Amino acid sequence: MDSIIVTGNGPLSGRIPIAGAKNACLTLMPATLLSDEPLTLTNAPRLSDIRTMTLLLQSLGAEVQGLQEGQVQAMSSHALTSTRAEYDIVRKMRASILVLGPLLARFGHAEVSLPGGCAIGARPVDLHLRALEAMGAELDLREGYVHAKVPSGGLRGGIVEFPFVSVGATENALMAATLAKGTTVLKNAAREPEIVDLAQCLRKMGAQIEGEGTDTIEIQGVDRLGGATHRVVTDRIELGTYMLAPAICGGEVELLGGTIDLVRAFCEKLDEAGISVEETTDGLRVSRKNGRVKAVDVITEPFPGFPTDLQAQMMALLCTAEGTSVLEEKIFENRFMHAPELMRMGAKIDVHGGTAKVTGVDSLKGAPVMATDLRASVSLILAGLAAEGETVVNRVYHLDRGYEQVVRKLQGVGARIERVRGE
DSSP states (O other): OOEEEEEOOSOEEEEEEOOBOHHHHHHHGGGGGGOSSOEEEESOOOOHHHHHHHHHHHHTTOEEEEEGGGTEEEEEOTTOOOOEEOHHHHTTOGGGGGGHHHHHHHHSEEEEEOOOOOSSSOOOSHHHHHHHHHTTOEEEEETTEEEEEOOTTOOBOOEEEOSSOOHHHHHHHHHHHTTSBSEEEEESOOOOHHHHHHHHHHHHTTOEEEOTTSSEEEEEOOSOOOOEEEEOOBOHHHHHHHHHHHHHHOEEEEEETOOGGGSHHHHHHHHHHTEEEEEOSSEEEEEEOSSSOBOOOEEBOSTTSBOGGGHHHHHHHHTTSBSEEEEEOOSOSSOOTTHHHHHHTTOEEEEETTEEEEEOOSOOBOOEEEOOSHHHHHHHHHHHHHSBSEEEEEOGGGGGGTOSSHHHHHHTTTOEEEEEOOO
């Protein structure tokens, strides 16, 4: 397996372009299943998860063409040959469950394997299923598959009230509701930018949607959807990750395509820690204010709160902060697996259940470490940027699921980092 070697070498300087959002693109791609006309996505990131979704759509008979240099994903589902999403593909990525709603809405039946993905908690799909049942779907779980069908006449509008906020369940229900008969209301819906992006794309395809970005979304079903061209929203998690690079190392970096609206709660915590974030004509400029980073307390919450997908990276920053920080993880259980690896580098971290207490140290020391999931991977790279000596991050295949050209982007602002191919 490949490894990434990082050698701490002081302040960073330059510009980093931020890619289109992985989590948005993985939702937008299944939307092609709702129509027999082409859907084209621009600003699509080049990631292994995107390739996995491409394979899944192609296994259903969709045509998918990724034009890498232009970051364009062109898709058409005019001649699907199957409504069964097989285990061998679905097991690789949880977002695969997002084909269920579109297939069911357009064809009236689907069989989708229960999904896999990063090992950061149970993340059950029951909210997805409950939402579809509220629209009249009949579901049967057997042999590891969701067998779904709708009575004659198709899905019908209904009231879907989520017991807690779920981004994926909101996305699945939103797509399915676009072709349901009548009006569907999603209550306690997720408010993430990726939800807004999906609604905007669906509206271009002819959907009637109101309220995206709030906790109540109303969808008036239509008979059919058409094609569209849509630009994928900027990846706020990649944005936040690279904002932490100059925060940890010092220096000044401009993140191209970034906006504060995407990461406002994150920016507020950076300000508390002593990190300056300024809007520019092209993005966001980040630098450390004066002296050592200050300890801050963080609680992960659904958007617009502090993102769970930036918790590991924020922990890396706080490992060398002045004072003691408390990070409370309220979205996923089992999401402090990076803590023992940071401790190998000299960090002082005490984990109890969903809470981690981080006491800042003067400096981290380079060490061999192992990535356990996508965000943990990049948190160890960030820690390595600030550590004395060499850090070797192993099992970095997780990284390819969510970060496009991470080595090249960090090299571009002066980091000493290289990827070593495994035997």
